[in-house]
Amino acid sequence: MKGAARRALRGAGRSSEGAVFQVAAILLAFTVGALVLYVSGYNPASAYVAMLGGAFGDVYGVGQTLTQATPIVFTSIAFLVSSKAGLFNIGAEGQFLVGAFASALAGIYLAGLPWALHIPLALLVGAAAGGAWGLIAAVLKTRFDAHEVITTMMLTYVADYLTGYLSNYPFKAPGWVSQTVKIGASAELPRILPPTQLSAGILVALALVASTAYLLRKTILGFELRAIGLNPSAAESAGININRGVMAAMLLSGAIAGLGGACEILGVHRRFIEGFSPGYGWDGLAVALVGGLNPVGSLLAAILFGALRSGGMIMTRSTKVPLDIVIILQGLVIVFVAAPTFMKSLLRRGRR
Amino acid sequence: MVELLDVINVGILAAAIRMATPIVYAALGGMFSERVGVVNIGMEGIMLTSALGGVIVSYYTGNPWLGVVAAVAIGGLMGLVHAVVTVRYAGNQIVSGTGLNVLAMGFTAYMSQILWGSRGASESVASIEDITIPILSDVPVIGPIVGTHSPLVYLMPVVTAICYVVLFRTPLGLHIRAVGEHPTAAETAGIDVVRIKYMGVIVSGMLSGLGGAFLSLSHLNLFARGMTGGRGFIALAALIFGKWMPFGVLEAGLLFGFADALQMRLQSLGILPPQIILMIPYVLTVAVLAGVVGRAKPPSDYKPYQRE
Numbered sequence: 200m201k202g203a204a205r206r207a208l209r210g211a212g213r214s215s216e217g218a219v220f221q222v223a224a225i226l227l228a229f230t231v232g233a234l235v236l237y238v239s240g241y242n243p244a245s246a247y248v249a250m251l252g253g254a255f256g257d258v259y260g261v262g263q264t265l266t267q268a269t270p271i272v273f274t275s276i277a278f279l280v281s282s283k284a285g286l287f288n289i290g291a292e293g294q295f296l297v298g299a300f301a302s303a304l305a306g307i308y309l310a311g312l313p314w315a316l317h318i319p320l321a322l323l324v325g326a327a328a329g330g331a332w333g334l335i336a337a338v339l340k341t342r343f344d345a346h347e348v349i350t351t352m353m354l355t356y357v358a359d360y361l362t363g364y365l366s367n368y369p370f371k372a373p374g375w376v377s378q379t380v381k382i383g384a385s386a387e388l389p390r391i392l393p394p395t396q397l398s399a400g401i402l403v404a405l406a407l408v409a410s411t412a413y414l415l416r417k418t419i420l421g422f423e424l425r426a427i428g429l430n431p432s433a434a435e436s437a438g439i440n441i442n443r444g445v446m447a448a449m450l451l452s453g454a455i456a457g458l459g460g461a462c463e464i465l466g467v468h469r470r471f472i473e474g475f476s477p478g479y480g481w482d483g484l485a486v487a488l489v490g491g492l493n494p495v496g497s498l499l500a501a502i503l504f505g506a507l508r509s510g511g512m513i514m515t516r517s518t519k520v521p522l523d524i525v526i527i528l529q530g531l532v533i534v535f536v537a538a539p540t541f542m543k544s545l546l547r548r549g550r551r
Numbered sequence: 552m553v554e555l556l557d558v559i560n561v562g563i564l565a566a567a568i569r570m571a572t573p574i575v576y577a578a579l580g581g582m583f584s585e586r587v588g589v590v591n592i593g594m595e596g597i598m599l600t601s602a603l604g605g606v607i608v609s610y611y612t613g614n615p616w617l618g619v620v621a622a623v624a625i626g627g628l629m630g631l632v633h634a635v636v637t638v639r640y641a642g643n644q645i646v647s648g649t650g651l652n653v654l655a656m657g658f659t660a661y662m663s664q665i666l667w668g669s670r671g672a673s674e675s676v677a678s679i680e681d682i683t684i685p686i687l688s689d690v691p692v693i694g695p696i697v698g699t700h701s702p703l704v705y706l707m708p709v710v711t712a713i714c715y716v717v718l719f720r721t722p723l724g725l726h727i728r729a730v731g732e733h734p735t736a737a738e739t740a741g742i743d744v745v746r747i748k749y750m751g752v753i754v755s756g757m758l759s760g761l762g763g764a765f766l767s768l769s770h771l772n773l774f775a776r777g778m779t780g781g782r783g784f785i786a787l788a789a790l791i792f793g794k795w796m797p798f799g800v801l802e803a804g805l806l807f808g809f810a811d812a813l814q815m816r817l818q819s820l821g822i823l824p825p826q827i828i829l830m831i832p833y834v835l836t837v838a839v840l841a842g843v844v845g846r847a848k849p850p851s852d853y854k855p856y857q858r859e
Contacts, residue, residue: 235658239665287645345840346849348590348645353788353833353840356781360833364826484649521664526657533650534632538642541635 220542221491225503227542228531235527236520246520253513254506260513262395266467268505269397270295270476272404273459274483275490275497276411277452281347282492283415284448285428290336290351291456292480293358294329298457299464300362301328303379303471304370306464310383317385322403322461329457330450332358337449341442347449355480366473377473388466398466405498407455412494424448456480477508485533504529561695563812568697569770571808572704573598573762573779577786578793578800579714580758584630585795586718586731587751588851589637592648593629594759595783596655601626601763603659606774607666609676616679619703619764626760627753629655634752638745641855652783660776671776678772679703701769703761708801710758715797727751731851744856759783788836795850807832 233243254264274291281288288294302325309317335354339345363377372380388399415421426434427444435441459479468475486504490496511525535542577594584591591597601622609618629651636642660670667673681699688698718724729737730747738744762782767774789807793799814828 235661239661289645289649339837339841343841345837348592349787349791350837350840352592352784353837356784356833357830357837360826360830364824364830367826368824481649481653484646485653488646521661521670523657523661523664523670526653527661528657530650530652530654530657533646533653534636535650537646537650538636538640541640541642544640 218491218496219546220539221489221496221500221536223542223546224535225489225532227535227545228528231531232524232528236524241518241520246514246518246524249514249517250507250510250525252510253517254510258392259395260509262392262397263509264502264506265392265401266396266398266505267508268501269400269404269466270459270463270479271482271486271501271504272401272408272498273462274456274480275486275501276407276483276494277456277459278483278487279490279492279494279497280411280415280424280455281448281452282487283421283428284424284444285431286340286445286448286452287348288333288336288351288449288452289348289484290333290355290358290480291452291483292476292478293351293355294332294453294456295460295463295476295480296355296358296362297332297460298325298329298454299460299475300365300471301325301457302461303382303464306382306386306469307380310385312383312385314385314387317383318388318465321382321386321465322458325461325464326454326458329460330454332457333449333451333453334446337446340449341445362471363473366471370471372470379471381470382465386465387469388462390466396467398462400462400466403458403462407458408494408498411455415494420447456483482529485529485536488536489532559813561692563816564696564809565700566812566815567805567809568704569700569808570811571804572701572707573765573770573782574786574789574807575707575711575801575804576762576765577759577783578789578804579711579797580626580755580762581786581790582714582718582755582793582795582797582800583727583751583758584755585790585853586727586850587748588731588734588853588856589634589748589752589755590644590648590853591630591633591752591755591759592645592784592787593633593651593655594648594755594786595779595781596648596652597626597629597756597759598763598766598779598783599659599777600629600655601760602767602778603662603673603774604760605764606673606676606767607662609678609768610666610674613677615677615768618676618768619679619761622760622764622768623757624760626756626758626763628756630753630756630759631749633756634749637855638748638752644853644855656777659774663774663776673774675773676768679769701765703765703769710761711797711801718797728850734856748856759786762786785832788832791836791849792832792839806835 236243236246253260277291302321305321305324336347336350339350340347366379367377370379372378390398423439423444426439431441482504486500487497490500507525511522515522581591581594604625605618605622608621609615633647636647637644663673664670679701681701683699688694726742726747730744734744766778785807789800789803793803810828810831814825817823818825
């Protein structure tokens with residue numbers, strides 16, 4: 200039984216032709232985006248050149264691109280881990296927010312600790328809170344058979360309003376802005392490329408990419424999760440405890456998203472500000488798919504989405520093209536990666 | 552000290568019915584989609600795009616009703632896109648819906664900027680006037696609650712009833728339910744599964760579009776960036792809370808509409824944090840899924856259907 204499962208896994212791991220399809224989806228999205236720009240009276244070429252130049256043209260651009268990419272690396276890996284176990288955790292945004300808020304509290308109230316203790320502790324608190332939030336959906340699934348797509352989505356809104364309430368009432372800093380006070384200096388993740396906001400969070404993200412690849416390929420837990428994802432009943436008859444696997448996957452997925460929220464607070468904002476996330480959690484789903492559900496692919500796709508955000512701002516300043524073209528491009532990429540068979544039939548037609 | 556009756560008055564009940572309207576339309580739409588086995592989480596984006604489309608048509612023609620027609624048509628078109636991706640190409644339903652939401656968010660703000668020079672809001676346009684029902688509006692207590700509303704509000708229970716009749720009293724409804732519950736058996740019985748699926752998803756887009764039109768052409772008279780404010784997702788919650796049944800959806804929509812109205816009222820009075828009230832629909836839905844407030848089981852398993 201285990202042998203059969205292993206053979207099935209090996210076959211599913213190969214995705215070199217997948218990369219062609221991801222790149223095709225991105226190119227098609229940019230083509231349609233160019234059409235939108237052209238029809239509305241802008242020059243697509245100069246807009247894209249300005250975007251590319253803004254995102255990668257100088258050290259500052261690269262720094263801002265990586266800053267924007269960092270949180271999305273976490274949320275996409277969070278989605279990826281759950282999807283390997285056949286779960287669709289679309290609530291990374293909620294887990295990200297809960298983790299962010301918890302780490303802000305740890306940053307504020309544990310001030311005075313040496314930084315070598317304070318930073319890891321605050322990161323851990325963020326991960327634990329995100330993991331706990333993810334675990335709620337796992338319990339609802341294993342005990343009550345509630346579909347995780349719906350529960351994680353609903354719990355994201357609960358998290359959004361909950362952290363909104365907490366930063367507006369009990370933990371609100373004096374003043375008009377809905378935010379907490381600053382975290383202690385000992386909890387601040389260092390900025391590694393001033394004057395950009397790029398923080399050591401990117402290093403945590405890189406370590407996460409490597410350890411996720413290791414976890415999925417080389418550990419028993421990773422093997423079990425992938426076996427559950429590919430064929431739950433075969434996994435069960437091979438002696439894998441499905442419920443335990445679902446719990447582990449959601450705990451891990453939520454913890455990764457929560458860790459991302461913690462890095463964003465400790466490294467970039469240094470306090471919890473209501474509405475600080477422009478939807479990093481939702482981006483994670485798209486980025487994981489554009490990256491072909493592969494950790495390194497996630498990293499590359501996150502850099503693409505980060506570049507769209509940072510380059511888009513430069514583009515708007517220099518060419519007056521509305522910034523929202525960036526969101527249109529993201530939406531198009533997502534729609535195109537949703538339908539692999541459509542892209543494949545398009546590619547086949549193109550070759551003829 | 553604020554008295555309970557200062558908060559729960561006829562004004563808030565009238566507002567609850569108003570705020571329920573877009574939720575109920577979208578949720579009824581979602582019901583058709585889910586009953587043919589396709590989850591449509593793109594309803595939020597469809598509502599938003601239709602809200603903009605309705606305003607554009609009303610802006611250029613001066614006729615808000617033409618705007619409503621356009622909004623419904625745009626919703627149907629976006630439903631068609633979702634159907635092509637998920638039914639024809641067996642793509643992932645959640646990913647497609649998410650894509651539509653993101654696309655709509657970007658596209659509507661982009662168009663608003665191009666047309667009116669502001670990503671924040673459009674200029675105001677001709678909108679649908681409220682009507683007053685002659686005798687009903689004079690009845691004490693009930694009159695002020697249900698006597699004066701937009702025609703689209705009065706249409707809501709009618710549409711709900713039509714949905715009920717179609718779904719449970721016609722052969723088409725039988726086909727719809729069969730396709731969702733057991734596509735293979737439906738195909739064997741000679742039902743064109745793919746056609747019914749397309750129909751269900753397109754109807755979900757059209758009704759979501761109607762909900763969007765209510766927001767921009769009746770509740771307000773302009774398009775504002777992100778004006779749906781998560782109502783497409785609330786509709787999804789109402790659909791589950793209403794257990795995928797037309798009148799259940801209507802009740803759930805009214806309950807969530809009440810939460811929305813209550814939240815606005817409490818915010819203006821400043822006595823309870825609005826976030827707590829805004830959270831309620833989502834918490835209730837999770838509770839329903841956990842079986843705390845009655846069991847909810849979806850009508851299909853949402854797997855893409857492939858002919859053998």
